[in-house]
Amino acid sequence: MKIYLSSDMEGTAGVVDWEQCRPTGPDYPYYRDLLQREVNAAIEGALDAGATQFVVNDSHGRMANLRPDELAGGARYLSGRHKPLYMMQGLDASFDAVFFVSYHGSMSACAATLSHTYNPLAVAEVRLNGELAGESAINALVALGHRVPVALITGDRTTAEELSPFCPGARAAVVKESVNRFAADSLHPQQACELIRDQAREAVRALRERDESVRRLPAIALPATLTVRFRNPDLAEMATWITGVRRGGAGETDRDDPTMVTLTDEDPIRLYRTFVTVVLLTRGIAE
Template sequence: MKVYVSTDMEGTAGIVDWAQCVGDGPEAAAGRELLLAEVNAAIDGALAGGATEIVVNDSHSVMRNLAPERLHGRAAYISGSHKPLYMMEGLDPSFDAIFFVSYHGSMGGDPAVLSHTYNPRAVAEVRLNGQVVGESGVNALVAAHHGVPIVLVTGDQTACEETVAVVPRVETAVVKKSITRFAAESLHPEVARDLIRAAATRAVELADRPAPDIAVPSTLEVTWRTADMAEMATWIRGVERVAPRVTRAGDTDRLRLFRTFITSVLLTRGIALER
């Protein structure tokens, strides 16, 4: 049983501010410790459920947030920020199951701590086949392409709800309840890890679930923060502007559609960072 783990950070119990998950300050260092413990809880649960091989893809910010030698189960570790498939780098049909650990909700959904979809300064909302999705929904395109089931998601209630909307049979571990974008009620870290560990074990034991059923041709509609960003996104082949701040792209190849989205996010990053 080979398990793929895509881990973000904003969905970790106790994290409610960017200072806890960006940069190299003391709060960020403490945040990385909280994240590592939740990732290891997911690994422990996967091993208890019968996993024999685990690959962890660090998908948050600069994508080198975990101490490799401290990953449990001698998990392989994908890190570094220049990855063609970004949050889904390394996934291929050889995997039997996918975990999304420490995921967060989108700006377009219900209140979620540190909500965004890939780039909070550029993307206001993403719709997959007309449905508001967060990063889990966008990333599900890659899972569907390779035919690998998403069996676990951990994070706040909005992240879990958005994932269930795309993958109805996914196991969930809600480790905190968002109150606003910068406030939440979190489980005690040890309780959160116990919850994740148990959910991961159940997820692996039932990993014969189908891959995400995403209709093709698939369409991604992106609402950008500014009209300039929407115009810039149309420089990418296959992206059309359908409203001042809205673009749409559709494709029968779900992996190619995912790549188109990632390219548009990266392309707009420069203008999004201007003051």
């Protein structure tokens, strides 16, 4: 059994500040180690249940946060920036399941530690088929395209709840309760890893037992529509330079909103690529 693991960092138990997630921060080495332990806990739990192959796509920041020689399970390590499929680079139909580890809530979510949706300087909100979507739901488009179920997500409770409408069968390891965007009540790191290990084990065990609730593909109707609200109209205007991106929202009330754009496609992977292109293009003017 082959597991694809996409790791972020803001969802790690104990992480509540941007400086803890940035290589320039004085405490980054410590929190980087906590992330490594949570990633390994997910791998170890999957190993216990019979998984045999792992690919870890480092998806946070400069995407080089983990120590390859310390990854459990002989996992392959996909790292580095400017990946064509970004947080989902390396996934294909040969995998049996997707794990999202140390994920965080969307920019417009209530009580989500270090909330953002790809680029906090540009993106204010994203909706997928009308439902509020964080990075996990947007990334699930690629899983759907390759027909691979999302079996596990770890992070705070808000993050788990945001994914649920799109991947109701995914196991959730809630390692912290967000108080607000910069505060959280976290499990002890050891307990967080134990919880992640247990949920990963149960997810893979359910897959091996052909539990249909876990084996379900992401519940995203096609053609799918992403509606993106930017922080100002200039960013929305720039996004429309990309073919297939229309100015305004998807509903009657926001159709003429100058801060919004709409993307629709029957191919979920192509839709994701277009979204990532929008994010990368608008990043230049936002920063």
